[in-house]
Amino acid sequence: MKLVDKGDTLTVTDVKELGASNSDAFRDEVKAALPNGFKTVEIDLSETNFIDSCGLGALIAIQKFATGHNGLVAVRLLNPLPAVQQLFELTRLHRIFEIVRR
């Protein structure tokens, strides 16, 4: 996992998997980076082959933290693979996440 500072935007890349073994660490790291004045967090899921319920929980926690704590940070999920997209839809989470393809 890499965190890239792009001025207003924090980009999270290089996420191969997002499961119980790493979801807590992932959540905590992103949350810790957010107070540094970013307006947007973009999580690149284009390389994420696996997400489980804990991974989804981590994304929800980040989303809640971003909108609740600082109030103004937007969370975007970039280019999820079809299997992961399927999970968002199955759990209706695509309704609360901004999923962006570019």
Place this chain on the structure above:
Amino acid sequence: MSEPRAKSSTCAHFRYSLPCDIAEVPSARRAVRRFLSEQGLDEEELSACELALAEACNNAIQNVREEGISHPVEITVLCTNSKVEMCINDRTPGFDWPDEVTLPDLQSERGRGLFFIQSFMDTASYFRGKDENSLVMRKMRCHQEHRQAAAAASADTIQQRLEETQHALSDMARELCFRTESLSAIFRCSTQLGRTNNLPEFAQQLLTDLLHITSADWFVLRVVEGLQLVQFAASPDFQGGEPLSLTDVGHNAPSVELEGALARHDVAFGPNRPLATNDPLGRKDPYGTGLVRPFLAAGNLVGTLTVGKSNSNQAFNAAQAKVIHTFADFLGIQIVNGRLREEQLTGRLLAHELDIASNIQRSLLPKSLPQLRNFGVAGYCESAKQVGGDFYDVLQLSDNSLLLVVADVMGKGVPAALFAAILHSLIRALPEWTQHPSELLARINWHMYEELSSVDMFVTAQMALINSKKNQMTVASAGHCPILLAQGGSPHVKSIAPEGMPLGILPTTRFVEETIDLRPPCRILLHTDGLTETGDCDSIGAQKRLKCWLKESLLRDRTAEQLRDELAGELRKAQLSAPLQDDQTFLIVAEQQTDDVPEPCAPKSQFIDSIENQKSKIQDS
């Protein structure tokens, strides 16, 4: 940690011990994914299983009881062509599997694990135990996609399996085809058999069908007759084979048929075991390939069926051999049944023949006997079970003379009855000699010799010419038992047996004639040896008894009919202890002392006229 146990085309299983550490879950996930990938699961199935497994492991580790931390989470995966089954043991406090798994609030960070398991698996069951619980999840596999994946994974194996399956299917189809063909051939021929009852022809047709069914070229069917294997039916080129001896094995030429018959099991011949050049089959087809099938009934050898190919050195396959077995066994049953039918038929024919013989014999016996003024005559003839050639006859030669004849044709059945009929006719055809019994017998012998000797039969006969005017009896015998004569003034019963050979022994023979004066009262008994072979005592004893009876009868004033009934009663008494062995025939003559006897009851017959005509002719010449 990982322990792949077995991998096969139908069922593979895989075990993995996951340490109770959440960081280890990805390794377990990947290992299971790899295993399932090898089993040919497609990407969608792999993702579904991986996610369900991850959720189960997360639950097992995140909620583990304190004492369970030191135990690994055991994962067992079972994969068949139709499904994947994953079992995960946990040491959590456990939970009640909800009737309906629902999604949590969108903002909830937890509680989607069960939902994923439910969504991606076809069934999931949670079993709660004392220390351990088990979650068993099943996913049915999509076959078409699986096959495509599998084909890509190991095209060669699949191709090989496909060929094997096709081979097995075509074998089964061929077998089924054989069965149907053999059944229809059997039914067709059975119908034919019902119409013709010709077993060799039936076998010929059935086995010709067998050749078509098994792609064979020739057959030889042999059947046990006595101690030989005799050809019963065969292909045209193989017909006329010599019988094979079942006993004289050492001196026989080598024969696969004989070998199979004696060993009572199949003998195959062909390139690996060629027919000997002096084997009867080897002489016909030295390079033949085929099978000898002995067939039995009730443990006894009935015959052998040999089927061979001239143009192929490929042995019969299992299916063809089975068809040959079926045909051979079926024919065996037919042959045994055919023999039973033949025996029954022979039995019926024999019974019918005995009926005919019995009818002839009865028709020969005179319906009423001519009588003389002072001599009464009565006759008796009782047949044993197997009809013989006994008969008696009484001819009136003149107002005061009678010719009495008792004869016994040696032999049974129709031939014996026919010779009795010939004898009966000859006596009437030679009226010029009837006054001289010895001459009559000589002439009859001359006429009958050729026919009798050609069938090794002979006839014993005795004749008594009674002249009431002269009170004389002239007797001649052809090897017959003696005439018994009891008369007043004589203490003994006289046995009269003038010398003479039975009829049919020599072409020309002389018969001695004896003339006896008769003194009233007298009893004359002409009989066959059936009377003295009664079975209850020896023939000497029986003769003595017969003589005693005849002597005592003199003391009673009886007619010939009364005496006949008395003697018949005595004979029946003797039979009570032993069944009748031979025909019993006798003529009894009782001289009536009084002169008030009525005129002879039989009118002067045409026979007397013919005698007188003949006499005048002789005198004229």
